[in-house]
Amino acid sequence: MATRSIKEVARLARVSVGTVSNVLNRPEIVAPATRARVFDAIRELGFVRNEVARHLRVGRSRTVGLVVLDVANPFFADVAQGAEALADEHDTMVVLCNSGTDPNRERRHLDQLEQQRVMGILITPVDAGSPRLADLAARGTPVVLVDSAATGLQCSVAVDDRLGGQIAAAHLIERGHRRIAFVGGPPSIKQVADRRAGAAGAVEAAGGVELLDASMPMLSAAAGRAAGERVAALPPAERPTAALCANDLLALGFLQAMAACGLSVPGDMAIVGYDDIDFAAAAAVPLSSVRQPRELLGRTAVELLLEEVAHPERHRHRQVIFQPDLVVRESSALRRRD
Amino acid sequence: MATRSIKEVARLARVSVGTVSNVLNRPEIVAPATRARVFDAIRELGFVRNEVARHLRVGRSRTVGLVVLDVANPFFADVAQGAEALADEHDTMVVLCNSGTDPNRERRHLDQLEQQRVMGILITPVDAGSPRLADLAARGTPVVLVDSAATGLQCSVAVDDRLGGQIAAAHLIERGHRRIAFVGGPPSIKQVADRRAGAAGAVEAAGGVELLDASMPMLSAAAGRAAGERVAALPPAERPTAALCANDLLALGFLQAMAACGLSVPGDMAIVGYDDIDFAAAAAVPLSSVRQPRELLGRTAVELLLEEVAHPERHRHRQVIFQPDLVVRESSALRRRD
DNA sequence: AGATCGTTTTGAATCGACTCAAGCTGCGGT
């Protein structure tokens, strides 16, 4: 329970606290003999620098918060790994916070992170328009939006979701599908809305194709199963022949529902997912999916943040946008006779 | 960039800093009129309490660190969700840190967490025997081992891995398999070693059964694929007829390799995984797997930690052990003729 | 008016580490 402070180290080493601080921060300016004495004292006491006190003076910590919509979604795990990789190189710690698409939990996490004076926050917001984010930036905590485009008030890294939705829908249309279900999530989530808009665009451009909505209030596999059951229950004549899912968890759930309801994939129902998480390729029927550069997204977010922190004055907010691409697998392999 | 302090609030509200602090912490003892003036000032300045300074005085923050071996493994995502659920109820924040089974990264995360004076640390250690963990506890940061039993120096929550390994192996033996491959991970990881020991026990008890080792240096799907390719390359006579994988990621990779090599599952090769992550049921061939109470593991870990923090004196370290159970699915469904 | 008591408010001390101007030492040069 003994919490040692710099003062005790100083006493044991028979030097002043200033010297101990120097040993810790600029060892080269301390005489070797003194330095050795201080190190001995540190070892003997098991002293650990109190970052709390340190950053009180210094102002900000070397921690960045990454707030994600769902830790259970491997997409975010991969984004986190990308972020961690670059942060590590800059001696910075990434802490992962899970909002679970709940605005209240998101707010509490943001409060906590701001109160802790983290170096910056990377966030995939539940609601990108929330003034809370602008406030944060205004009060001095840099924010980078992840997987969601900003309006100029902050940096952002994103993937072109409209384009992703469009190529996915275009692919299904090209395969001969004329009734396509869009399986989305909560309407407040921007990514989902954009993917849907992209799909709608492709449908309109094609002509003679219908886009039905089968959205759920969540973006989980369980929600996907529920959506699948609903769609499977439709009379065959009205039932869509393809589903475009807003993420792979939904798609996997949807796929399971098809199997449970005795519909074949892709024969009776083609499926395209989104994110191309590793499990998509390993599914019962390997899933076609829109691939996003997941690690790169996280890595770039940290890059932008470090840039902003390093030169707050001359920094200009940037919006980086990556291109998605479609990976076609068995779940949408068949060509439908028109 | 304006970081408002309690002092500025005090000036604007024309009271002393002590009063502002009282408004923040014990509003009931402040006269209503004064309280209102202070709140107005807080709102006007957009003041946010600096937790760093606060905890310098108070000692510890209301954050617990959860250090996991692999964020990309859904098993840990579920543990994290269990931990978060209970922590939330106690107004405590969980931050997730990823060691990626790298002892160095683990050490850096622990250093950071200790320096930040977190309330406590939940960890699935790369090496449970490391003195670093005992040091932490000795210096006043409570530690709870997750998914790994402790020796009495700290609390722990775990699942009986020997039993898990044993029932998995017994199941395969009962299904008629006589050559079983154990696909493990790095030998330092205790869970893996225990599962293997359990399997070895079952094999020995049965007699006439061989346990081959096909361990990899990682616990990822990619490692599983590599292991699968190696095993598939063996001449059919020497090739095991079943694989027991130390976790589901390995099992999924192994399964993919079987498909790629033209071996049927479970016909040519039965597979049993471990953890029963959600994706196991959705795999190309639904995976049999040893189920662990994932959320409960996280929840209980937080419970033990809160207990220790609340009554440091009277606290006695506890080791909680849960029982795993086997979920049989298609990947090990067939009975082999002897 | 003065004493008394309860309610509010005050402000100095404190937590641990950092910074920096000022002080100390010892050495070489004159």
Next chain:
DNA sequence: ACCGCAGCTTGAGTCGATTCAAAACGATCT
């Protein structure tokens, strides 16, 4: 013997919030 200087070390002041003994206030009673 004295000066200058480089190399080290010192210690007071600071960051922002909390705590708590003491002061201020105001209402009530004699």
